Amino acid sequence: MRVEISVESLWGVRVAVAAGAARVELCAGLSDGGLTPSVGLIEAAAEIAEVHVLVRPRPGGFVYSRDEMGLIVRDIAVAREHGAAGVVVGALTEEGAVDDHCAAFVEAAEGMHTTFHRAIDVSADSRRALDRIAALGFTRVLTSGRCRSALDGAPLIKDLAARTAVEVMACGGVRAANAARVLAATGVRDLHAAPRRPVGTAPGGEVSYAGVGVPAGHDHFETDPDEVAALCAFQTE
Template identity: 50%
Template sequence: MVPQPAVEIAVQDVAGVCIAQAAGADRVELCVALGETGGLTPPIGLVEAAAAIGIPVHALIRTRPGGFTYDAAELDVLVRDVRAVVRTGAAGVVVGALTTCGDVDVDAIAALVAAADGATVTFHRAFDVVANPLVALDQLAELGVTRVLTSGGAARAIDGRVGLKAAAAHAAATRGRVQIMAGGRIRTQHVGALLVTGVDAVHLSARRAAVDPGPAGPGGGTGNYDVTDAAMVRAAVKAARA
């Protein structure tokens, strides 16, 4: 039997985890500052609270915005964060590291996989700027990475279907040693077309803007923030199960 495609929701708080679970998502990627930076490592208290809810929580491990090339001190922090979130109850981690030439940083990823100590490892959208995606897939599989999050090299996953199809076909030809998860500005109406490419999962934030009813000042931002939208999550899950 062919496994049912999974739906992963990127969330930034406990409320988002609860919404994703209630709406039928298979797992969540937990991060903070998603809209502003593309996502950063969540605080350990948030990981602990999220992991207690029950749905598998995969914590993003990214200490700063910007590129994906890290020096020894930065890698040391990434490794420490991986160990910390796994000890706290995260089912997996989401990581990525590249060389200055645009290749997978094999040594860095090996260290991060070892730090995960058997927890699921996802390689994030740093994959979309690698020099040779199919070679990178083989490297990541050999390193013990479970899945790759990719838009197929496009700004939006829906526009990267050729790349997604090629990645999915390559993974299938190597007995599915690594899973392919489509992600990148996905809207719920895109889900069906993306699954046709053969990917194993779809990843979306399903978020909308909210306004804090309390006062906001110069030190607290604008008072606007993102929340997980239950209707969007339900629509994505329905599309994936169709």
């Protein structure tokens, strides 16, 4: 069983490496669902870990303009240039199908791993989307089975994993406490998690002045080393 930890800072990368995570998904803006990280962060992270860079040019849905598609291709090239081992990308048509421009993403990522992200969970048909993802040559797909949690989406995740040679990685509320149940229910061997905890103190200790959803008295989230260690320890059992 392999664990991928999603992080948005060099601290998070170091936490994942120390815990023995198989891979690191590197993002910015996890409170916005994850965005493309800076070049400096990619470069620094790639020096210490196997880094798979999320390439997502903006928050919101996955139907992109021509300019945004071009930017994704450029960012894939930048990630490669600065040491990334893989990229995490995806795009949909207005009808909810996998966009044919994804072929250009795979081509730009030649030699790197390619993960189709949770756009599959808001596609019109996950099974049909997976067939197209496989035909395009993606390495793996990240899914919660169209639910908030991998346990709730387990029947679909299991079906997808049995459908294709593409690696299916389960996500959605995955923690050490439920990892065994997720594995048993889905049949996958790749788990993805982004354990975070609120840190810092806002002025006066009463209100938050930063990231979405940060509790009062805190100013940002950071990777939770205890939960990452517990999950990655399970990986080696």
